[in-house]
Amino acid sequence: MSPPNSPQPMNDQDRDITATVLRERARLGNFILRRVRDQDEADDILQDVFQEFVQAYRLPAPIEQASAWLFRVARNRIIDRFRKKKELSVNETSDDPDDPDGEYRLDLVLPAPDGPEAVHARSALLAELQQALDALPANQRDVFIGHELEGLSFKEMASQSGVAVNTLLARKRYAVLYLRTRLQTIYDEFDM
Numbered sequence: 001m002s003p004p005n006s007p008q009p010m011n012d013q014d015r016d017i018t019a020t021v022l023r024e025r026a027r028l029g030n031f032i033l034r035r036v037r038d039q040d041e042a043d044d045i046l047q048d049v050f051q052e053f054v055q056a057y058r059l060p061a062p063i064e065q066a067s068a069w070l071f072r073v074a075r076n077r078i079i080d081r082f083r084k085k086k087e088l089s090v091n092e093t094s095d096d097p098d099d100p101d102g103e104y105r106l107d108l109v110l111p112a113p114d115g116p117e118a119v120h121a122r123s124a125l126l127a128e129l130q131q132a133l134d135a136l137p138a139n140q141r142d143v144f145i146g147h148e149l150e151g152l153s154f155k156e157m158a159s160q161s162g163v164a165v166n167t168l169l170a171r172k173r174y175a176v177l178y179l180r181t182r183l184q185t186i187y188d189e190f191d192m
Contacts, residue, residue, distance in 0.1 A: 017057050020066045021050055028070055035078050045077045125183065132182040140175040143168050 028049065033042040052073055056063055063069045133141055146152040154172075158165045 013058065017054055020053070020057075020070075024067055024070055025050075028074055031071060032074050032078060036081070041081070045074065045081065048077055049074045128183055129179070132179050135182070136175055136178060140171045140178070143171040144175040144179070147172055 025046075029042065029046050032045050032049075033039065036042045036045065049070060053063075053066070053070060056069075057066075133144065136144065143157065146157050147154065152160075154165045154168050157163070157168050161168075
């Protein structure tokens with residue numbers, strides 16, 4: 001008989017959970033941090049994801065692709081976090097133009113390329129996004145592409161173009177609102 005404070009031997013299920021957590025922790029943590037950009041929040045989300053993983057893994061229906069499952073849950077937690085945040089007005093976002101508002105983050109809308117269904121969804125959404133971008137007024141399209149796809153800050157774009165940061169923020173907001181409306185059908189189709 002084991003002493004009362006000694007660790008109990010792990011069963012196969014606990015070993016599988018531990019192995020998955022150890023294998024995926026760094027990659028999943030980096031995935032979350034790239035999207036959240038705050039270490040404490042990223043750590044909280046990572047802990048929530050692993051806690052949910054442990055609970056789900058112990059259910060009778062097994063998790064077949066643990067890695068894909070973890071990234072899907074992490075992505076959902078990140079989206080939930082941004083949905084809970086109060087939407088900022090354009091004037092409020094201008095206080096820190098280099099910190100992109102999560103609501104405008106393209107990488108949070110696109111499904112992670114995990115598996116053939118996600119690859120198809122991402123491909124269809126990107127094709128529709130290209131058509132929607134082509135339909136935007138040039139000044140809105142340029143700001144959206146500069147910020148989302150080229151990674152330019154609003155300050156950099158203002159310096160290059162001579163257009164005020166607040167104007168660029170407004171253009172980005174109009175572009176996002178248009179794109180959100182235009183892409184809602186395909187977004188709903190793939191239930192992202």
